[in-house]
Amino acid sequence: MTKDLDHSRVGEVAAFLKRTRAIQTVTRRQARLIFALDATASREPTWQRARALHGALFDAAASEASLSVQLCYYRGDAEFHASDWFSAPAALLDQMSGVTCSAGLTQISRLLSHAVGAGSTNQPVRALVFVGDACEEPVDVLLSLAGKCRLRQLPLFIFQEGCDEHARAIFKKMAIVSGGATIPLDIDSAKRLRGLLKAVSRFARGGIKALQESRTPEDKLLLEQLQNAP
Template sequence: MSLRDNNKGKGLVVTSNTGLKKTHGAVARPNTSGLETLNKLAVRDVSTATKGRGRIGFIIDATASRERNWTEAQDIQASMFREVAAVGTMRLRLVHFGGGDLTAHEWKSNLDDVSADMKRVSCSAGVTQIVESLQCFVSENEASRASSIILIGDSFEEDINGLDAIAKELAIQKIKVFTFLDGHDPRAEKAFQSLSQITGGAFAKFGANMPLKDLCEGVALLSVGGTQALHRLKNQQAKTLLLTAQPK
């Protein structure tokens, strides 16, 4: 119950201390040009010290009934990039599946590239491939490992033991999984809750009071800038939920 890439197989695998004036028998003092240089360096040091980086996996399982929400999913990714711009930089990796096919795109830091990947996807019937999607992130080396994964879906049709096994592997690598359920499928709810609990993430059913957009923006802020950045999120309910995620 998921996605098929219209372009199957095309998932992209893809200063110096200048301006100082010296005087005999005295400590070197900066001239006007030197003061300007030092001030710029100081500002740069402060700004870079407060900015973070995060890698977020984005796994989407969309059934035919959720096809109308696909445009929303594209908008959510755009809003995630905008929100984290003030606190750091984000790289995102899109993974989607449908009709028995799974596509894992490369890490992207450019919104236009991510949007282009999204636009090539259309809904297609098929069983869920959540465990296989998660496996894409377990195989990452440490230098390019995800800090968090967002899973969006409305069902789970796989072996729960297989899900628990992959969840434990992700937990060892300190990769949190935030699971957001569309609807009220009891089996999916149990699986999603277990996955988030084992990895130290958070689970939520999204809807009017807990919009998916706010949840995803919150995960992005938390992954890039930590709990301090999460306070930028206006939705208090989503903020409170995400603050329950266990620290690394």
């Protein structure tokens, strides 16, 4: 009886270890994408309307198979948050729903520094999606960090809310230097933006080839921006 019980336990342990190894293997193979938000006070007037769009954009990224997503945001007095890596949308959507705005300066350089150090040889970060409306930091610092992102094959995909021309010019330069793209964040075109982020997610998993093999208008648009980058 005891021997049978011992054999049963050994079998359960072996099965558990097998499942654990399988999960670890899948996790190691998952492409990684950072989804980042500016949660400073300048976005507060449109935050409630934009929150649903944030969720739709994030859900579009997190719903892609073999993609692990990290949520980052900054706000307030040098407050910066980076979540764990998740492949299940529900966990991070719960975190995102609790994010509120707080007055403070932009921390894009801090975000980029985090992104540069977030990957590894075995688990590189394939793309960074940033949603913001302003930039209050030295351009040379941001472009230097964007260059480091490019060296790590980490393109920046910047969704800009609003029409701040100063921010638009800097975001465009950052995207070009990193090998990424800029996309206007139009709350009235959520469906199109969701399609564009799905395109970014496909790029994160399969690179340029994945976009070339797709026939969606959003994939073609993103591919055109990436191919026109210097």
